[in-house]
Amino acid sequence: MPRLIDSRYTPLIAVALIALLLPLIFPSPYYYRIGALVFIFALAVIGLNLLMGFAGQVSLGHAGFLGIGAYAVAVGPTHLGLPSWFCIFAGAGASALVAYAVGQPILRLKGHYLAVATLGFGIVISIVLTNEAGWTGGPDGMSVQRLVLFGWPMHGSKIWYWIGAGTLLVGVALALNLIDSPSGRALQAIHDSEVAAQVLGVRVARKKLSVFVISAVYASVAGSYLALLNGHVTPDLAGFMRSIELVAMVVLGGMGSVFGSLVGAAVLVVLPQALTSFHDYEHMMLGLIVMGFMILLRRGIVPALGAALTGRAL
Amino acid sequence: MRRIHQLVAAAGIGLLALTGAGQEATAQVKVGAVLSVTGPASFLGDPEKKTLEMYVDAINAKGGVNGQKVQLVIYDDGGDANAARTFATRLVEEDKVVAMVGGTTTGATLAMIPVFEEAQIPFISLAGAIQIIQPVRKWVFKTPHTDKMACEKIFADLKARKMTTIAMISGTDAFGKSMRDQCVGVAPSSGITIAHEETYGPRDSDMTPQLTNIRNKAGVQAVVNPGFGQGPAIVTRNYRQLGITVPLYQSHGVASKQFIDLAGPAAEGVRLPAAALLVADKLPDSDRQKKVVVDYSRIYREKTGQQVSTFGGHAYDGLMILVEAMQRAKSADKVKVRDEIEKTKGYVGTGGIVTMSPTDHMGLDLSAFRMLEIKKGDWTLLN
Amino acid sequence: MAEFLQFLFSGLTVGAVYALVALGFTLIYNASGIINFAQGEFVMLGGMTTVFLALVGVPLPLAAVVAVLAAVAVGLLLHRFAIEPARGADTVSLIMITIGASIFLRGAAQVVFDKRFHSLPHLFGTDPLRIGGAAILPQSLVVLAGATVIVVLLWIFIDRTLFGKAVIATAANRLAARLVGINTGHMIGFSFAISAAIGALAGILVTPITLTSYDVGTLLALKGFAAAMLGGMGYALGAVVGGLLLGLLEAFSAGYLSSKYKDVVAFLVILAVFFVMPQGLLGRAKVERV
Structure with a gap:
């Protein structure tokens, strides 16, 4: 059994199976929406996990890229007359450019200083989205035109469940490939010790920058999908709390675990739905559960459970 | 491997069951x-x-x-x-x-x-x-x-006081932003000139720099503050702190008597458009809304x-x-x-x-x- | 000139608030390396507890003392039941626990207190002092004085007492500290208690200016964190310098540039500072342990 878990493509197969089997127990389109949200957030979380779990760099402003992607598919078709599918790519390209430009100076910072810098970046994006109302509709947001592919409108939770699942599979596959490549090993080395990696000849700055750009693209695509799924987008998508939520998904699921990203996203998307029956005590429960997970499964759900199941020490 | 899947599936089903629990249809x-x-x-x-x-x-x-x-x-x-x-x-x-x-x-x-x-x-x-x-x-x-109605109401009152040039300080939250846009929209047709504009963030705790700029703007006859939450109370306090003398207008975002408690003596002389609910006990008995608002x-x-x-x-x-x-x-x-x-x-x-x-x-x-x-x-x- | 002074006063007022919050981050960070994201909730607890005790007729000074003690109790409980059991987890996991704690405390506050805004009376009234055509509230000076006193006390405590040195030793090397006989668990618990007290005191002092509500902590924590990092994390004086600077940046950009983009300007300046001084203004470079 340990061999199976270590196998490269296990997370890929697991994600595919989950996406295929879940609809069998879905009683209504509402569940498809939850599923779609889980997959879309998981996509952003995998990107952030590459940055945090593998390269060891924290970003407290990743929702900024979510915002760029979301507003690309909102602003492009409405103000510039561009097709929505093109705007998904344009948003990803813009996010990559922004990440490249911002990452050059920011990634030189370490630890909590990097955290503040990324936090500032995220806040700048969300303030711009809030203030430039002529383009973005301001705090009330703007409506998003439907995605039309080959003459078919992509509309409804079910369609987005499958689009989300498909894209997530691609995202997982790319991430697994990256991790298993020499670049991935270099990133691991940076995570363990930047100085040691540098000594070993890893071009630390370049590697960090490239993974930052990749993670920005993941988040941007997720943002575009969210906007297209909802048909309306508001600046709180890019807010500070959303960035914290993304980080929480990474850490809860397990830093450095691709499958953990899906689990982390699932927990934090489903929990608020499950906790509504607690009414006023909803937030207390959410706080307690987050604390409980981190105390009991401190390496994150998937790595901790994986270790327990294979009998390895925690 | 299978155990992981079982665990995940069980957890998933458990959570899904929880979300659906307790919602059986009744008559x-x-x-x-x-x-x-x-x-x-x-x-x-x-x-x-x-x-x-x-x-x-x-x-x-x-x-x-x-x-x-x-x-x-x-x-x-x-x-x-x-x-x-x-x-x-x-x-x-x-x-x-x-x-x-x-x-x-x-x-x-x-x-x-x-x-x-x-x-x-x-x-x-x-x-x-x-x-x-x-x-x-x-x-x-x-x-x-609508916010537009609040703007029109305020502008009508300004006209009655023969004031036509105003400054506006608004919150960047959804409420303040939306009302600010509506006021800018109806100002020309109401004969009002907005000579200067400032904004503040939803959680800002001091607006004296913005109000200083408004005070220094020549010809401003009144100030309008679209906003809700704690912002209008702080604007009102800072307004008096700076000793600005032209009339201050708040909006219908000031929705409760708590505003007066928070702004304290600084609230004296502030005007605002509001629903009858705020002044339930002061309505004349002939007012059709009196009974509803008093009861509520x-x-x-x-x-x-x-x-x-x-x-x-x-x-x-x-x-x-x-x-x-x-x-x-x-x-x-x-x-x-x-x-x-x-x-x-x-x-x-x-x-x-x-x-x-x-x-x-x-x-x-x-x-x-x-x-x-x-x-x-x-x-x-x-x- | 009058407006320059007014912007200065505004910046000092807001900056003093940030400085007090930033100070709260310092001690826990020094003892454990944790950024305690529940620090803003200590500020909220201080303000809200005082407000609600005052509402039921408790005299203000007594209400303030009880509020500080309540926050200390919460800080100790947080350490005992959330941080201590996770001993040995990485810093990110510990920070995540403090985020969970912050969600929990906010959730509890909305049940125990309410969701409205509240204020406390100013210590020396609301008549502003007029200096050179600008006006400053006496309460702003109270907050500034409070920050000064706390910095001095912290400095004396850390630099001049054995206990303080034990806290620093715990931060520097947990194992070595334990080997020389320091109870490191107690040290971290103690740092939570003091930080909670500082936070609650900050909440009580700033509430007359900023007003308070159950969710006031999030933004204060964010700004306080940024201020602490700007000054150099872990330095009490740095926290104050960072806080005041952040407040001044916001006020001057709101006054001279654009009130819409004042927060953007402030963050750009912070970034600029980091590029020149990657450890913050007063921070000293640390060598990475391999």
């Missing part, structure tokens, strides 16, 4: 509400939630609507439009509500509209912006006055121990318009209820007297707003 009328009970708009959503719960209990105690009990399903979107959309889907697909009262913020309302339009379920929003009902959407209504204020104070807020009043109006429509329709049929909501005529509510039509899904006119001035720590009616 009740299900009314949904998605409100910003927490988050940056909790100032609005909290009184709305309390009001809905209070009055649904009262309606059920009297035997319900058309002999059926009303079951209220409330979800908290935390001020997040994405969450609002998810809960809207849940209300439609899972809870199978027949009508919806709620949508605290404009952003959440706009995000939810497609869900209810598609499901053809009447949706009475509690948010302010005019985009909700313009263009008219078949299934969407709203109870609060009293009951809200008794049940919650807090001062009444006009935002709670919007929820009261939404619920009552819905209930009366159901009574007239003699059923909870969505199509009939929608038609009856649209036929609402002369409904006397906390926000004003509502007469809807196929082209007007709000049904309020400028008379719904009263102009108030704060004197000796209390509201006084101007006119």
Whole structure:
């Protein structure tokens, strides 16, 4: 059994199976929406996990890229007359450019200083989205035109469940490939010790920058999908709390675990739905559960459970 | 490997079962509400939630609507439009509500509209912006006055005082931003010139730099502050701290007497447009709204121990318009209820007297707003 | 000139608030390396507890003392039941626990207190002092004085007492500290208690200016964190310098540039500072342990 878990493509197969089997127990389109949200957030979380779990760099402003992607598919078709599918790519390209430009100076910072810098970046994006109302509709947001592919409108939770699942599979596959490549090993080395990696000849700055750009693209695509799924987008998508939520998904699921990203996203998307029956005590429960997970499964759900199941020490 | 999958599947099913638990259908009328009970708009959503719960209990105690009990399903979107959309889907697909009262913020309302339009379920929003009902959407209504009306009311009062040049300081939150845009829009046709504009963030604690710039601007005859929450109280305090002497106008975002407590003596002389609810006990007995607003204020104070807020009043109006429509329709049929909501005529509510039509899904006119001035720590009616 | 002074006063007022919050981050960070994201909730607890005790008729000074003690109790409980059991987890996991704690405390506050805004009376009234055509509230000076006193006390405590040195030793090397006989668990618990007290005191002092509500902590924590990092994390004086600077940046950009983009300007300046001084203004470079 340990061999199976270590196998490269296990997370890929697991994600595919989950996406295929879940609809069998879905009683209504509402569940498809939850599923779609889980997959879309998981996509952003995998990107952030590459940055945090593998390269060891924290970003407290990743929702900024979510915002760029979301507003690309909102602003492009409405103000510039561009097709929505093109705007998904344009948003990803813009996010990559922004990440490249911002990452050059920011990634030189370490630890909590990097955290503040990324936090500032995220806040700048969300303030711009809030203030430039002529383009973005301001705090009330703007409506998003439907995605039309080959003459078919992509509309409804079910369609987005499958689009989300498909894209997530691609995202997982790319991430697994990256991790298993020499670049991935270099990133691991940076995570363990930047100085040691540098000594070993890893071009630390370049590697960090490239993974930052990749993670920005993941988040941007997720943002575009969210906007297209909802048909309306508001600046709180890019807010500070959303960035914290993304980080929480990474850490809860397990830093450095691709499958953990899906689990982390699932927990934090489903929990608020499950906790509504607690009414006023909803937030207390959410706080307690987050604390409980981190105390009991401190390496994150998937790595901790994986270790327990294979009998390895925690 | 299999064990992991079993675990994941079991956890997934458990969570899904939890979300679906306790929602068996009964012979009740299900009314949904998605409100910003927490988050940056909790100032609005909290009184709305309390009001809905209070009055649904009262309606059920009297035997319900058309002999059926009303079951209220409330979800908290935390001020997040994405969450609002998810809960809207849940209300439609899972809870199978027949009508919806709620949508605290404009952003959440706009995000939810497609869900209810598609499901053809009447949706009475509690948010302010005019985009909700313009263009008219078949299934969407709203109870609060629009920001545009507040601007017009303020501008009319300025004209009466022979003031035409103003400065504006607004919050960058949804409420402040939306009202600011409406005021800028109607200023030219009202004969008002906005000579200078400043903004502040939703949680800012000092606005003296912005107000200093306004003070230094020559020719400003009055200052208007569109905003809600703690912002207007701090603006008012800073205004007096700087010793600015031209009149200060607040907006209908100042929704409760708590504003006077927070702003203290600085609130003296501030004017604002507000619903009759704020001055319930000062209305003349001849006022048609007197009974409704006095009763609502009293009951809200008794049940919650807090001062009444006009935002709670919007929820009261939404619920009552819905209930009366159901009574007239003699059923909870969505199509009939929608038609009856649209036929609402002369409904006397906390926000004003509502007469809807196929082209007007709000049904309020400028008379719904009263102009108030704060004197000796209390509201006084101007006119 | 008058407006320059007014912007200065505004910046000092807001900056003093940030400085007090930033100070709270310092001690826990020094003892454990944790950024305690529940620090803003200590500020909220201080303000809200005082407000609600005052509402039921408790005299203000007594209410303030009880509020500080309540926050200390919460800080100790947080350490005992959330941080201590996770001993040995990485810093990110510990920070995540403090985020969970912050969600929990905010959730509890909305149940125990309410969701409205509240204020406290100013210590020396609301008549502003007029200096050179500008006006400053006496309460702003109280907050500034409070920050000064706390910095001095912290400095004396850390630099001049054995206990303080034990806290620093715990931060520097947990194992070595334990080997020389320091109870490191107690040290971290103690740092939570003191930080909670500083936070609650900050909440009480700033509430007359900023107003308070159950969710006031999030933004204060964010700004306080940024201020602490700007000054150099772990330095009490740095926290104050960072806080005041952040407040001044916001005020001057709101006054001279654009009130819409004042926060953007402030963050750009912070970034600029980091590029020149990657450890913050007063921070000293640390060598990475391999």
